[in-house]
Amino acid sequence: MQAVPKSAATPPRRSAAKPKRRYSSPLRTAQAGRTRAQVVAAAAACFEESGWAGTTVAAIAERAGVAAETVYSGSGSKKELLRQVVDVAVVGDTEPVPLVEREVFARLGDGPRDARIDAGIEMRADINARIAKLWRAMVAAAASDREIDRWRLEWEENRRVDTRRSVERILDEPVDDVVLDVLFGIFSPEFYALLVFDRGLDRVQYTERIREAVARMVAR
Numbered sequence: 001m002q003a004v005p006k007s008a009a010t011p012p013r014r015s016a017a018k019p020k021r022r023y024s025s026p027l028r029t030a031q032a033g034r035t036r037a038q039v040v041a042a043a044a045a046c047f048e049e050s051g052w053a054g055t056t057v058a059a060i061a062e063r064a065g066v067a068a069e070t071v072y073s074g075s076g077s078k079k080e081l082l083r084q085v086v087d088v089a090v091v092g093d094t095e096p097v098p099l100v101e102r103e104v105f106a107r108l109g110d111g112p113r114d115a116r117i118d119a120g121i122e123m124r125a126d127i128n129a130r131i132a133k134l135w136r137a138m139v140a141a142a143a144s145d146r147e148i149d150r151w152r153l154e155w156e157e158n159r160r161v162d163t164r165r166s167v168e169r170i171l172d173e174p175v176d177d178v179v180l181d182v183l184f185g186i187f188s189p190e191f192y193a194l195l196v197f198d199r200g201l202d203r204v205q206y207t208e209r210i211r212e213a214v215a216r217m218v219a220r
Helices: 026-050 057-064 068-075 078-091 103-109 113-142 146-171 177-186 189-198 203-219
Strands: none
Touching: 026 057, 026 068, 026 078, 026 113, 057 068, 057 078, 068 078, 078 113, 078 146, 103 113, 103 146, 113 146, 113 189, 113 203, 146 177, 177 203, 189 203
16 A cells, blocks of 8 residues: 655644733733823813813823823813813713712702702802813804814703703702803803803802802792
8 A cells, every 4th residue: 555645644633722811910000090090181181271272192102191192092182171171071081971960960969959059059159170170171162163163062952951951950940041041151161261261259159149040030
């Protein structure tokens, strides 16, 4: 019987390659979260100080202590960062929990009406103190960018919905569109900026003015 040449012999069967396991590290995930928080905080500070036109990704990266590539890979473009910092400023942290699902909103339905009104004014004052300068940057950016302007309109519509929910929770009764429109304007970041940045009122004076105006409206 003729021997089969080694070169023609059936090659040994190789086991199928095992799929690579995805590497997951809680430590790495936590570090990425901290880095993102640093970048968002740095972006917020830059937009507040320098506005939309005066802020660059390089400046944000330098302030956050990271490379510009890290900013782009972790948070996206400059306008994506603006969107993120406004979202964070509305609720005060990076947790993905809407305002109406938070404890600060739940408190609007507790206690006598005067206490609920005070809680609502303080909640909105806190939000506006965080967002007013960022909102001015947003309005400036929206003037030359259609996508940002669409975001601005979406935020305003959401704020109107939140305003209605807040007022109706406080008063425990429906609010008509005329009153809603006025309160929507009074509690806007633009009105806060007008009184605090332009008129020079401090936080106490701002809340006192708002409280007095709302009290008169409720009394009527």
